[in-house]
Amino acid sequence: MKIVDVKVVVTRPGRNFVTLKLTTDDGLTGLGDATLNGRELAVVSYLRDHIAPLLIGLDPHRIEDTWQYLYRGAYWRRGPVTMAAIAAVDVALWDIKGKVAGLPLYQLLGGASRDRLLAYGHASGQDTPELLDSVRARLAEGYRAIRIQTGVPGLKAVYGVHTKGAGSAPVPHQQARPRVEDWDTRSYLSHMPGVFETVRHEFGPELPLLHDAHHRLTPLQAAQLGKDLEPYRLFWLEDCTPAENQDALRLVRQHTTTPLAIGEVFNTIHDYQTLLTDQLIDYVRSAVTHFGGVTPLRKLFDLAAVHQIKSAVHGPEDISPVGMAAALHLDLAIHNFGIQEYSGHSPLAGEVFQHAYTFTDGHLHPGEAPGIGVDMDESLAETYPYERAYLPVNRLHDGTVHDW
Numbered sequence: 001m002k003i004v005d006v007k008v009v010v011t012r013p014g015r016n017f018v019t020l021k022l023t024t025d026d027g028l029t030g031l032g033d034a035t036l037n038g039r040e041l042a043v044v045s046y047l048r049d050h051i052a053p054l055l056i057g058l059d060p061h062r063i064e065d066t067w068q069y070l071y072r073g074a075y076w077r078r079g080p081v082t083m084a085a086i087a088a089v090d091v092a093l094w095d096i097k098g099k100v101a102g103l104p105l106y107q108l109l110g111g112a113s114r115d116r117l118l119a120y121g122h123a124s125g126q127d128t129p130e131l132l133d134s135v136r137a138r139l140a141e142g143y144r145a146i147r148i149q150t151g152v153p154g155l156k157a158v159y160g161v162h163t164k165g166a167g168s169a170p171v172p173h174q175q176a177r178p179r180v181e182d183w184d185t186r187s188y189l190s191h192m193p194g195v196f197e198t199v200r201h202e203f204g205p206e207l208p209l210l211h212d213a214h215h216r217l218t219p220l221q222a223a224q225l226g227k228d229l230e231p232y233r234l235f236w237l238e239d240c241t242p243a244e245n246q247d248a249l250r251l252v253r254q255h256t257t258t259p260l261a262i263g264e265v266f267n268t269i270h271d272y273q274t275l276l277t278d279q280l281i282d283y284v285r286s287a288v289t290h291f292g293g294v295t296p297l298r299k300l301f302d303l304a305a306v307h308q309i310k311s312a313v314h315g316p317e318d319i320s321p322v323g324m325a326a327a328l329h330l331d332l333a334i335h336n337f338g339i340q341e342y343s344g345h346s347p348l349a350g351e352v353f354q355h356a357y358t359f360t361d362g363h364l365h366p367g368e369a370p371g372i373g374v375d376m377d378e379s380l381a382e383t384y385p386y387e388r389a390y391l392p393v394n395r396l397h398d399g400t401v402h403d404w
């Protein structure tokens, strides 16, 4: 079998997605997600200009070999653009292999290790009453685990928090120029424990609660927050410090028993090395889409398992249904599954990408369709052209740029 066609589709059914489609001489097709939110076209060029010419004529069954060929062959390794492009190829090849076998991808990865996958959803509010309403709404949708984010007194806009009165419609974070949000760590640190106290009081001790600090804290501030939140038994505190410095987590770890999750911006196993071998975290957050695909993420999860660390694949709306499907097959197959982030997608995205995976009673399942189980309606995709959309930036009150 040979790859005879390579196509990159950019579409915006509500938000931008980049999808790779490979076709074989047998007429089989495979899809891969290559969406890098806010920098989408860089990956499109990497795929169209530098990867597509290499794929024509290759045997699609040689997944590991193709991965190594693209990773090592480029000489310039790692980085989100490179790894998103390689991820799309890897997932498309797994999709084809599943279709040849007539099996869903999770069967090729060893078969199911569980019946269903616990998902967590997002609740947020400008203030605590609005947050409580949002938690109620997620519970009504079936979620059994919930990430809570809230506005902070004195701050105009905090990433991940919905606009007042907008129900579940997100703040338009992504605009033609980056939206400027504001930040003050002291106000945030003094506000959060009270928020968790109220949420625990309202919903009881059993509901798994998560929180994302989105890389905004120093190790000392993160250690303080982790300690202050201990009474509320978080499922995890996510991305408490900037991700580049693995050793930052050591200080946090030494001072708090709040579980720690990190890794959505990592793109190779090397970014995790100290975190895993020194057991400085509890959950790894990388997405199939940004980590070079199913092949390397499987290796990461296996190394994490040795250190009693679990999976928690990144699953915001900017991971397309193609990337989400690939994650769910891997989640189902590995032993050390922890939880899966899931916010769903807009109805428009659901029309462009029809998928076999399901969300029922707060749990996901990848479905039984061969391969990853996603079909793309290309003519519909063409009717939603790309629009430039930046993520926000954050500034302190004196104007200094800060992590958002």
Ligand code: GCO
Pocket: 037, 160, 212, 214, 264, 314, 315, 316, 318, 341, 391
């Ligand atoms: C999460 C994330 C996302 C990212 C987004 C950036 O935990 O879901 O932090 O909301 O910010 O994926 O594109």
Ligand code: MG
Pocket: 212, 214, 238, 239, 264
């Ligand atoms: Mg996050």
